[in-house]
Every structure is written in structure tokens, then in C-alpha cells.
Amino acid sequence: MTDAYPGNAYPGDPYGDAAIDRESDGSFDANARIVDPAAVEGDEGRVEAALRPRRLEDFPGQPRVREQLALVLEAARRRGAPPDHILLSGPPGLGKTTLAMITAAELEAPIRVTSGPAIQHAGDLASILSSLTEGEVLFLDEIHRMSRAAEEMLYLAMEDFRVDIVVGKGPGATAIPLELPPFTVVGATTRAGLLPAPLRDRFGFTGHLDFYDTGDLEAIIRRSATLLEIEADDHGVHEIARRSRGTPRIANRLLRRVRDWAQVHGSHVVDLAAAEAALALFDVDASGLDRLDRGVLEALCRRFAGGPVGLSTLAVAVGEEPDTVETVAEPYLVREGYMIRTPRGRVATTRTWEHLGLEPPAGTGEAPGGPMAPTLPLDDPS
Known part of the structure; x- marks a missing residue:
């Protein structure tokens, strides 16, 4: 026992x-x-x-x-x-x-x-x-x-x-x-x-506890694959680990979903092709962002011109609770440089606009003169 x-x-x-x-x-x-x-x-x-x-x-x-x-x-x-x-x-x-x-x-x-x-x-x-x-x-x-x-x-x-x-x-x-x-x-x-x-x-x-690096996630996925009797090659394991947002819970969940895709389509091997197809099916993009992440970033850029915007307003825009946005999406987005938290609210970075394939409007985000532009004290003689 x-x-x-x-x-x-x-x-x-x-x-x-x-x-x-x-x-x-x-x-x-x-x-x-x-x-x-x-x-x-x-x-x-x-x-x-x-x-x-x-x-x-x-x-x-x-x-x-x-x-x-x-x-x-x-x-x-x-x-x-x-x-x-x-x-x-x-x-x-x-x-x-x-x-x-x-x-x-x-x-x-x-x-x-x-x-x-x-x-x-x-x-x-x-x-x-x-x-x-x-x-x-x-x-x-x-x-x-x-x-x-x-x-x-x-x-x-x-x-x-x-x-x-x-x-x-x-x-x-x-x-x-x-x-x-x-x-x-x-x-x-x-x-x-x-x-x-x-x-x-x-x-x-x-x-x-901080987010895991890709190497540690690969070790976790290999161990899980062995215990679940899943055949997985190095390329498939690396692709799953790379898109797991530094989180073992997500890595193991994605492994099981890729396993499902491979079994249904007859390959029975978690390889790169199976990983890419399965993750695309489950709305996990090449950077590991899921539906909630992209929803937050798209609302921030498309509806609020890159911010700044308050947490509650942003949560309403994506149809989620503020706690969900703050504890589930924000830690990874801030860590990876997609979002900045400022006293005035959340602000999209240049990387966010590039990831979404959008052109940042002048005077917003990290553009010159935007909310993140440096300023001098009023009493600075320079």
C-alpha cells in the first residue's frame, strides 16, 4: 500500500x-x-x-x-x-x-x-x-x-x-x-x-516560491510522462515546458491534453507536432499566453489605448473578477514584461503591442511623452 x-x-x-x-x-x-x-x-x-x-x-x-x-x-x-x-x-x-x-x-x-x-x-x-x-x-x-x-x-x-x-x-x-x-x-x-x-x-x-525555469519544467514533465506511461520526445517536452508559464500545475495539465490529442490522432507520441497542434487547439499561443492573458492584453490595448487603466475596470472588460486578473494573469504578464503596474493603473509595454501585432498610438505606453516617460522635479534647475 x-x-x-x-x-x-x-x-x-x-x-x-x-x-x-x-x-x-x-x-x-x-x-x-x-x-x-x-x-x-x-x-x-x-x-x-x-x-x-x-x-x-x-x-x-x-x-x-x-x-x-x-x-x-x-x-x-x-x-x-x-x-x-x-x-x-x-x-x-x-x-x-x-x-x-x-x-x-x-x-x-x-x-x-x-x-x-x-x-x-x-x-x-x-x-x-x-x-x-x-x-x-x-x-x-x-x-x-x-x-x-x-x-x-x-x-x-x-x-x-x-x-x-x-x-x-x-x-x-x-x-x-x-x-x-x-x-x-x-x-x-x-x-x-x-x-x-x-x-x-x-x-x-x-x-x-517563484516561477520555474524551462529546464525544471522539462524535468517535471519527463517525470510525469514516465509515471503516466506516456511516450514523449525531447522536442515535445521542451515545447510544453516553454508554454507552461513557469508553473508545474499548467505543465502537467498541458502534458495530459497533448497526450489526449496524440492518442485521438493515432500517433500516441508526445512530439513537437502533437504539442503544437494540441496547444493551438486549447488556445495556448507560442508565448504560453492563454485566453485570459490575451483577453487582458487585448482589452488593455484595444479598449484603453494601452492604459493606464484600473484593475477593476480591466477586470470588467474581460468579464472576470479583479482577484482572478490580479492573482492568475498579472504575475506572469508583469514578470514577462507584457504589463507594468503603476500608481495610475496598468500600462501595456512595447512587447504587448508587438505580440498582438498592433501599432501603439503616439503618446501612450512606453512611447515618448507617455505615462511611463521620465519627468523632472519642478525645482530641478536643469
């Missing part, structure tokens, strides 16, 4: 989405589900059981975070005590959930998994904390979305390993202290800036 770690709450988990039996408080025990990969039928089951790395040495990319986390965990093992609380931040799909599962596996400790949106009342968090065992890992995904009352309870639990249960209401209310065994909180967030400072300061180690 082999432990199979459940996937997180996001669709298109890079290492597979698992069926989850949730508790009444919205959490679930990640060790409660045991799967025999040989007994699972279909590629989707094998994705769930096999694609998620189990050990830190098998985790691809993020060398700095991996090295730092390995030191924290090894020191804790030698002391025979739970490690400091761990905060993992970064864009979606980079492996925060996987690192949380690996943390528990390296410590040989059970793990309880829940999420910030599932904890809307202090009582929800109290019920989870009171059921923890010594040395257990509590993984809080999207920790920045916890309610304020639950956050304040978590402060005390993380620092002093106790919670105060309030019984009754009004003048007759009584606070009953409940001692907790030592445990480790692993928090994951895509919006580290939204975490209150008192909560952020209680994490002994903070790791920020």
Missing part, C-alpha cells in the same frame, strides 16, 4: 485532484485516505496517486526554498521537537500544497489539511486545534482568507499552544483555557501582503 496525498482545492492541481472526505468543520485528514496505485484504473487515478513528490529530494525546482526547508526540518528531527511554523507564499500552482505534504512526510508526522475560507468562526478553528496530536502538521491553505476571530485565536495557539474556549454569553461568560500539544502550522497563501503582521511574525520560516 502507498500513501496518496490528496490534492488541494484548486482545479487542475499539478499533481492530481483527489476525492476528499471533509469533516463537518471543512477540514479533512490527509492521511486517512490510502490508495493502492495498482488498483486504480485510468490515468486520472495514477495522477492522484503518483505525480505528487513524496520527499524533499524529489521536489523539482525552487532550490533556495528547498535547501532552507531541509535545514529547518533536519534541525527539528535532531532536536526531537516539532519545527517552527512555516509560511509558504507564491502564485498558484507552484507547489505550496506539495511542500506541506512533504513536510509531514519528512517529519513522519500526521497532517490535518483545511483552508482559510472553511474557517469562518473561532469555534471552527478550536474544533480542529483540539483534535491535533503531538507533532502533527496543520496545513492551512489560503490562510489569508481566515476570519479575524479565527486569526486571533490562532495567534495564541501558535505561540503558547493553548486556546481559550468561551462558555456562555454576556457577564456570565467564562473563558476555559485548553492546553494543546506542540504542533506545526504550515500556512500557504497567494497574497502574503494580506496577512496581518502579528500572524506573519509568528511563522519561524517563510519561503517564497
